[in-house]
Amino acid sequence: MGLDPGLRRLALGTLLAAYPGPIPPDWAVDLVADGLAGHTLFGSNVHQPAQVSASTTALRAARPDVLIAIDEEGGDVTRLAHATGSPYPGNAALGTVGDLALTRQVYQAIGAELASLGITVDLAPTVDVNTADDNPIIGTRSFGADPVTVAAHAAAATTGLQAAGVAACAKHFPGHGATVTDSHHELPTVDVTPDLLRRRDLPPFAAVVAAGARAVMTAHIRVPALTGDGPATFSRTVLVDLLRHEYGFDGVVVTDALEMKGAALAAGGVAPGAVRALAAGADLLCVGATVDADLVERVAAEIVTALGDGRLERARVEQAAGRTAELAAWTRTAGRAAVSPSDLGYAAARRAVRVEGVPTGLDRSLVVHLHATSTIAEGRVPWGLGPHLNGAEQIRVVAAVTDPADLRRRAGDRPIVLVGRHLHRLPGGPELATALAATHPVAVVEMGWPATWRPDGVRAFVTTYGASHANGRAAAEVLGLTG
Structure with missing residues (x-):
């Protein structure tokens, strides 16, 4: 029934x-x-x-x-x-x-x-x-x-x-x-x-x-x-x-x-x-x-x-x-509001960026995107600096299985920009950042919730407070990677 x-x-x-x-x-x-x-x-x-x-x-x-x-x-x-x-x-x-x-x-x-x-x-x-x-x-x-x-x-x-x-x-x-x-x-x-x-x-x-x-x-x-x-x-x-x-x-x-x-x-x-x-x-x-x-x-x-x-x-x-x-x-x-200009979010993201150190001379860097898993709430949404780079080379690596010497050879005389989320708890992330900074000009872009961890010897540490498309553009602009 x-x-x-x-x-x-x-x-x-x-x-x-x-x-x-x-x-x-x-x-x-x-x-x-x-x-x-x-x-x-x-x-x-x-x-x-x-x-x-x-x-x-x-x-x-x-x-x-x-x-x-x-x-x-x-x-x-x-x-x-x-x-x-x-x-x-x-x-x-x-x-x-x-x-x-x-x-x-x-x-x-x-x-x-x-x-x-x-x-x-x-x-x-x-x-x-x-x-x-x-x-x-x-x-x-x-x-x-x-x-x-x-x-x-x-x-x-x-x-x-x-x-x-x-x-x-x-x-x-x-x-x-x-x-x-x-x-x-x-x-x-x-x-x-x-x-x-x-x-x-x-x-x-x-x-x-x-x-x-x-x-x-x-x-x-x-x-x-x-x-x-x-x-x-x-x-x-x-x-x-x-x-x-x-x-x-x-x-x-x-x-x-x-x-x-x-x-x-x-x-x-x-x-x-x-x-x-x-x-x-x-x-x-x-x-x-x-x-x-x-x-x-x-x-x-x-x-x-x-x-x-x-x-x-x-x-x-x-x-x-x-x-x-x-x-x-x-x-x-309920009433309706008009759709705002599309650049509102990008301007807001730029205001949120916090920079420690000197983010100059990085426009020709090798950008190293460190793989990080996503939560179910986030889903598989693209993140990082990739869409905003104007000619800079980007590679994607898994920190825990990456040899710093390989990245140094790939970079040559170029600086290295490490981009990650929750780098302080990413397996192999802190060790990779520290090893690279010991011999190379390095900037770190943290796109997750920030921690107190800072790797020794980095030229700049950039915190975006998020990994949206807008946050990625803001970071790329700060580092002079957008042209």
Whole structure:
């Protein structure tokens, strides 16, 4: 026997699904017509602007108030520019510049571009306070390590996005910045007192609530004093007592992707995770990136079953679907902002660059790009100085298996520019930089979250606070490599 149509539609109204490829398949459109809250777009859904517009138009034809979301943070996490890198610097660069008006302007420009393509929800800004230097998942996605700074920029970013008519979804509540593991792969633990959390991690969320953020995303992290053995996504203490009651948030609580190991392992799968998140107070459930019709139907069926067996109260699911519908209604009536000049992001990235030493005489350098892995959040997005070099030779190497003597011979009498991300913890990276600097003019370009490490003997150390296309151009300009 099939699901009760009314209950199936109610359950679908709490789900944010996804689909493969550049064209929404029939099942993705049909689910929208049946009441699915919406879809999230990923890099695989984005080929060119006209194609994205056609996709959102097709989804909207199924139901005008469908939510269409995307992770467009600028900086290292971009879906629209996944083929080239973002033309905007990310949060770390903006926090370093320290100009709140600029942060608002950059986010308004991002929002205007999204709105022009028919996208209504940006799963941004990231407002985590990055207090762990070796945080593997936040890093340059954060405005900084100081709660006051992050709070101010978080509010500016939220205001900018929503001025463009795109709902902001601040993440990851109650704060992913102190973790040293990635919740895509496991359940990180932040073992601190609630008072420390309030002082260190929560001020940015208070700021975005005050700024009128339409949505807040949960973190798949464990804070034992609040969440027990499970993630915050499944904790009523976190989502209702803390976020709703203490911080006064009345918008939509969105889960991070339920397919992530930080949630799925704790719940025993995506479908039971959806039930636990709803029971805890979440409203809109991100199923994940790898989604098909069968998975959506299984999740909806699990929610309907939970309504029957007492795990979920109907009033709770109706409340969640109602909040999601209110968000959709807001996106249809919000004002729109004009798309800003394309050079805004590049000018912002240039202001963020910090230089130690003397970055002159490097225009004819051998540029050595050190391979570094990407996180799931970042995806395989191009980065580095390559697209911006005017005649300089670039080679790509793996630091741990590269002989400094080979690079010296390749460079000859030319200086060497080493370009990397998180060089201080890259296997073989510090050793390679030190060895080269002992006998050669060397400049280092750090495009990840900066550390205190500096190799001895380098001519210049350049920090970009991100690896976007804009950050790469800024670094190349500083070093005189753009001609």
